[in-house]
Amino acid sequence: MILVSPPAYRSHPSPFESGLRSDGKRMTPQRKKVLSLFEEIGSGIHLSAEEVHSKLTISGEKVSLATIYRTLRLLVKMTFLNELDLSEGGNRFELLSHDHPDHHHLICIRCGRTEEFENNNVINAGKAAAKNFGFKLLESSLNVRALCPKCSNK
Template identity: 70%
Template sequence: MAAPIPVNRIGGPLEVGLHQDGRRLTPQRRKVLELFERIGTGTHLSAEEVHHQLVQEKSKVSLATIYRTLRLLVSMGFLHELELNEGGHRFELSSHDHPDHHHLVCVRCGRTEEFESSQVLDAGRIAAEKIGFQLIESTLNVRAICPKCQ
């Protein structure tokens, strides 16, 4: 599957909250997006967690639908997807207020912590420039084991 173009980095859909693109979404898709907007940036949810949350809000929606919806929201630039090996996939809100950041991920429980590093950004920029690639983003996912799981 081709990587989605992260339009959010360069004038993104969430600049003014749920803008036109968001309003075009079906009610169910909007519900998923609104959940992420409610919890705010910096929270990383799995499809199961999103499903659990919506079921608690009395939404009759299958996990398969949630998966499809999350993929769609990623491809539209509303969400950002983190690919973790053992922990599966997690999703977070794309936002201008929450620029390029990196993740420390516990491979046992999936706990995800964010950090910022200008060195990582610089390394990505320098590497891209050297080979003549146009940079889109530089993010680092560090797989680790959290204190609780050690």
């Protein structure tokens, strides 16, 4: 008797894979690994490209830092990640959260520690400013630069 395995059914492509295809690009193992890392750690965690590279390398993945940078830019462009431009500590990336689109960041200018917070007053000020200038508010984000307790005690 010959046993025949059932046909392998492919699940529906992810939104990322569909977006890549519609843009004429393909899902590479490296792209999948970077996005998977952010999905595993969840929203609210802010990583630099070097930290992404380090985490993937430690877990045994082989991916170049240049590929990490290109993939992070692509994921930001496709609105899967949010990029924080921190003049003091380079750029950090976080998984885009639809649950908390209007959140803000408290950033230590020495060590780069980043904490998130929400504040309706900031959102309302953004709405008022947008209305005053005839803009349509899409999102509100405030970066507050400060010293964390550890750095301020040094």
